[in-house]
Amino acid sequence: MRKILFVMVILSVLLAACAPAATPAPAPAATTAPAAAPAATAATGNAAVKPTGFGDILKGVLARGKLKCGINPSNPGFSVIDSTGAASGLDIDMCRAVAAAVLGDPKLVEFVPTTGDTRFTMLQTGDIDVLIRSTTYTFTRDTDLGLNFAPPYFYDGQGIMVKKASGFTKLEDLNGASICMGRGATTELNLADAMAAKKLKYTASLFDNPDDVFSTFEQGRCDAMSNDKSGLIAQRSMAKNPDDYVILDVTLSKEPLAPVVRQGDDQWYDIIRWTEFALWIADEKGVTQANVDDTKAKSQDAELQRLLGVNGEMGAKLGLKNEWAYNLIKSVGNFDEIWQRNLGPTTKTAIQRGINNQWTKGGLLYAMPLR
Amino acid sequence: MTASNQILPPPTERYTILNWLRKNLFQNWLSSIVTLVMLYVIFVSLRGILVWTLTEGQWQVIIANLRLLMVGQYPLQQIWRIWIAVGIFGALIGLSWGLWIRQKLAATLITLGGPFLLALLPVDTATRLTWVGVGFITAAGFGLARVFPRFLRRIVLVAWLVYLPVVLLLVRGWTAENGPIPTVGTNIWGGLMLSGLIAAVGIILSFPIGAALAIGRMSRYPLISAFCVVYIELIRAVPLITVFFMSQTMLPLFLPSGFNIDPLMRAMTAFTLFNAAYMAENVRGGLQAIPKGQHEAAAALGLSSFQSLRLIILPQALRNILPILTASVIGSFRDTSLVMIVGLLDFLGIARVVLAQPQFLGRHIEVYIFLAFVYWLISYIVSYIGQMIEARTGVDATRR
């Protein structure tokens, strides 16, 4: 009997670990009060609730020797896994850039597949160090979910794609249409807003997998598909006959895609931001994978000297090596190189840089001065 | 219908083809019409399927992605570790077959020939050669078992017991990046291998937990039995997918901060705890089927309560539930496909990744057919092995 009892005790411990349905009763008043204060309180170091401290994530990454980056395993142009199991895409290269900056080697990154439902939780719980999954920067996500958004690396807008044969040209033509789109994103909310504003009726079909959205649309299940325009362009260029599809000249929303980190570790937040800025500065000043060694040796540009670790202790201020930016440009390239590799005209998922160009070329990418 | 046969086997008729046809396909005009209609339907659908498979289906997507489908993104340089696991598995199967189920010649041939059949697949030479190697290991195991049956029996049992932990350790690795067995993060485990591991862990660990729950449910202690009842019924009332969702989104919240287990471990935990509730009911069914007289007889022999459980009750209960156990093993294996929904790249999950590859857009049907075939094949093999074990333990003979 005692053995059984012992087993039961062990069991109860195990089971209770997974029987939460019984526990989440309304929170007692005591815990309600401090939590009602904005999340910022927690971030600045509330004595009662110990926040993820400053520098913890970096320490964790360095100790592990690998960066854990949350991605979407099936989003052409941004992140896909090919037959050999290798990952590629814009999001993937952004992950690699962070790994190169922090660990000095773009290969030291673990790509953790996430879904629209699990991505934020996995970030909150520390399954991933950074989420680079074409995630739109919104107010609610920034404030309500305990997350921080780094500057957007891709300014997108939600669009609508139809078949050319349908003859649709504007949103009003889609009254009564059925529209396919991805789920768990801002897409469904934006479309609902846009259609309601024009008092248009429609039927939504929401899929988990971007590929499902296109294939069902292609088969005629829907009159139109809605997605971020980048996604639409990528899907269209992969289709058998890209000319059969038209992306309507409407933009339903702003979709700034940004890397996400959890709140409470400002050092890590800075590292992600400055990794992006480093890519942009290099892009702006024409420092490429090929000429970075040259530039490092010869350039008289003070900002580039600081960037590449020739002058100043910039890396140390982030808690990194001074060659952090040199490493990432040397191994991954600048932002333009990343873009051309994954979304350039020679790829299957060609997208114009458009507003995603440097501010000097009329785009929105604007790196803060590195000084 | 078989009742009368058992008493006295009827004299066998002369079996000619014509006789058989008349007896089984054309008993009367209704039966004949049905037969003809069915034949036509079978002909048309078979022709359609064959034509599609051989002419329209573009199977390149499977061949190009075979490695991804089988082991996910597991690094190429480390695949030998999975081969070792497969090799040991082959050896164990060969040994067990030789020790316990050697009677059926056809089945034995298929088992031993299985790896050689796999070597015929249109893949690279190295893989084919490895399959041939696995085939020889399996055959060697079978041969060894025939030569030293007595000596090997215990060893093989122990080997089966430690097999899964060893494989998990081997696949996971334990040394640093540049060591001989570097750690491979669970985030790049995938494909059929991942499905198999989740299923194996879930089934094996759920068994002791389920047995304990079943015993607890039948306990005389009202609090303990109430706890077990609540747990079992609560879990059985909700879909597995919600349990998976919970494991991915809620479980981390319940762990102390700073202590975290990775998504795969969470999924495995959830799957085990879910299976345990079902297993508990199976075990309870087996326990309740044992007549009270057995308990009393055990007590009369002076066996303690634990002894009677171990020596009298559990063995009989296990034999009772063997058929249902096979079914639940297959069920669990099928259910692992649900981890796809929470973002793990199991067999079905990795198939969706394959479908997103630009060069293979729209190849859904080929990929799904391949998946269905593999799932079916594995389930069928498991149920066949289950039947073999049933036949060995004589469930049928004693109960019918």
Add this chain to the structure above:
Amino acid sequence: MNDRVEKKVLKWNRQSLAAWLLDERFLQIFAQVVFAGIVVLVGYTLYQNMANALAKQGMVLGFNFLRLNSGFDIGFTLIHQTYASSNLTALEVGLLNTILVSIISIILSTVLGVLVGIMRVSNNWLVNRLAWFYIEIFRNIPLLLVIVFSYTLYVFNLPDVKNAAVLPGPSFLSNRGLNTPSLVPTATNTPYLITLLVCLFATIFLVRLVVKRFRLDNFIGGLIGLGMMIILGAIAWLVMPSAPYSVEVPVKLGLNYTGGNVLPPELMGIVIGLVLGSSPFTADTVRAGLQSVSNGQIEAAHALGLSGYQTMRLVIFPQAMRVIVPPMTSNYLSLTKNSSLASAIAFPEIVHIASSITSQTGRAVEIMTIVMGMYACLSLITSLFMNWYNNKVKIVER
């Protein structure tokens, strides 16, 4: 347990305190108190962990978000829902959709399962093998794969709206779904329904009288009653000044069919998938039930002079049902739970909507609690109903 404790008691007899401690009643209570204590302690720790973790993320447990706007439109709803409706309404839509899918699938899979089950015991070898083949195939393939596959086939192989297949009704089948005519109540609807109700009571009364008077079979009585109701209903329809319902036929208007009912492909996909995936289990149960009735029973029935139909209805059926109903209960329960897999093919049932809301609001804990509670309720209702039915078909033994 007894003897072990007794042995110990004998051994420790001299020390009465020890004997008292090892008294079984004490042990029983002590063990349970310890057990309960551990459960409570573990539960409390977990709760504390969760509260801390949530506080760290600046989140508070609470159900206020249910009243907020959901912000998204749901493609298939049984009740009115727009993007301005609350999250609660969205969850209600999901629950109703789950129930709808479950009911349709249960009915269809029972029909198909019974058919295959009967085929499985057929004397015709081909029919028998075909049923076996069907069972073996769909039993061994993951349900999720069956669902995803059937949906893909459905969307990929049906004609698009322009070339929709016209079915009787007129209904239209395309990869947008099945558009069927619907009945729209008109002004005379209410009086018609009242008339029907009156007719129903009258029929029940009459049929009871007839059955008693002529000692008819209850089943035959039921058939007579049904026939009467159909005739009375038709007469009442004609007598009404205007038709109580107008038929709304789907019409192609621009992009889609409007009017009538529409069953979207996602619904068809999940129903086909669930029916294919769960009918093998029904079929096996039916086969086992039919085979459980021994030949002797049938021979005895013939000896008593019962006809084939009577043998089936009075001898085989009641006995087979006794074997069939309990496993069918769990089959129906698992089908209801498996309807959650519809979320993989974008049918907005409860899990699909719950995870949409979760990703919009981040309220994983609360939403999962609600969803699991809803499933628990559904399971409870189904098993209560099946228990009631089981008691009805149970053969009363001595």
